[in-house]
Amino acid sequence: MDSLASKMSDQIDSLRDRLAEIACEIWDYAEAGGEEFKSSALLMDEFSKRGFAVERGLTGKSPDSGEECDMPTAFRAAFGNGGNPRVGVMLEYDALPNGHSCGHNLIAAAGLGAALALGTALEELPGEVVAIGTPAEEGGAPGKVEILHAGHFDGLDAVMMAHPSDRWNAESRFLSIVHPKNGGIIYRGRAAHASSEPERGRSALDAVLLFCNGVEFFREHVKDGSRMHYSIVNGGDAPNIVPDFAKVNIFVRSEDTNELNYMKKRVTDIASAAALMADVSCELEWDFPWYSPVKVPSFYSLARKSAESAGVGAGNFIDYDSFGSTDAGNVGLMFPLVHLDFKIAPLGTNWHSKESAEASRSQEGIEGMITAAKTIALTLYSLMTQPDLMRRIKDEFAARRRTFGSETYV
Ligand SMILES: [Zn+2]
Known part of the structure; x- marks a missing residue:
């Protein structure tokens, strides 16, 4: 570690209490996606106080309609x-x-600590660090996709974030995902007495059942690592009424973006074929997908090395064999990205559970967050101070992106 890198690491140590306080305060607010008013204000104030230029609230842009949207809990601090x-x-x-x-x-808190430390290094170096506050990762409101499409990421050479986990991992593997808008596929038929005049009815539920069966047959013919899971949101009101309304939701996922687009087309065909068989109408509009990021192995190994110099033992890095999806993937399709996982709980801890919530406010959680902040700062610092390394990572990203199915990305 050179002297500037050590200075950043020491700064994060000196910020430990403040970062822990902020992490706990945001934990206490527990604000839902799009409603993170107190949490984002706390972060924006902290960045302002420490000399960052802060854009409070961003205008996002829908990637499919092009419509602008207000994102009051998003921000950009440079x-x-x-x-x-x-x-x-x-x-x-x-x-x-x-x-x-x-x-x-x-x-x-990890992002704040890392950006502040990089800010300190930038007092002596050319360049810029941009911290982007991205709301609603768990859904329910516009998030990274809208921020990305409005151009707030433009001009970045590389991007990082760190997510708590039951392990350390820098591989950033996620599945692309697409699902219908409006919470599912809607079928509309005709209600009738199910016993006295069934011939006059057209069952929307029949279409849902045919759709689910179609998906089951299709499941055999998708690439390994692809996923489809559905739930019947509305299957009618009573057995003696032929359902004139039914709704089924489905998530379609694949690590391969071309495969995802192919699956989306086949599932669309299955949905309309089910409507044809049941003689009902079908409403299906797809939401904009979340993509899996382009793989940048050199960037991942740099992050891993930085984590090791921040004190993480090599044995703490453990591979995944199961994957979720995130809107950070769309950022990783446009820019070299490391979505670093950092350990805050024992291996095997269930996530989105009471245990993971407790871990997010625990001493181990705070320690992990501090080490993650150092890892982000050291990794990005290496890129900023080693132009050859930056070039290698950007070239690797560009080469892999060309073979990634990303030509279909709009
Ligand atoms: Zn998460």
């Missing part, structure tokens, strides 16, 4: 001379209905 290299740090701070059971309060 420090530096405005030129390149320019690195980004993402912060999340939304809670789930059962509180901060995904630990996004720690994502915010």
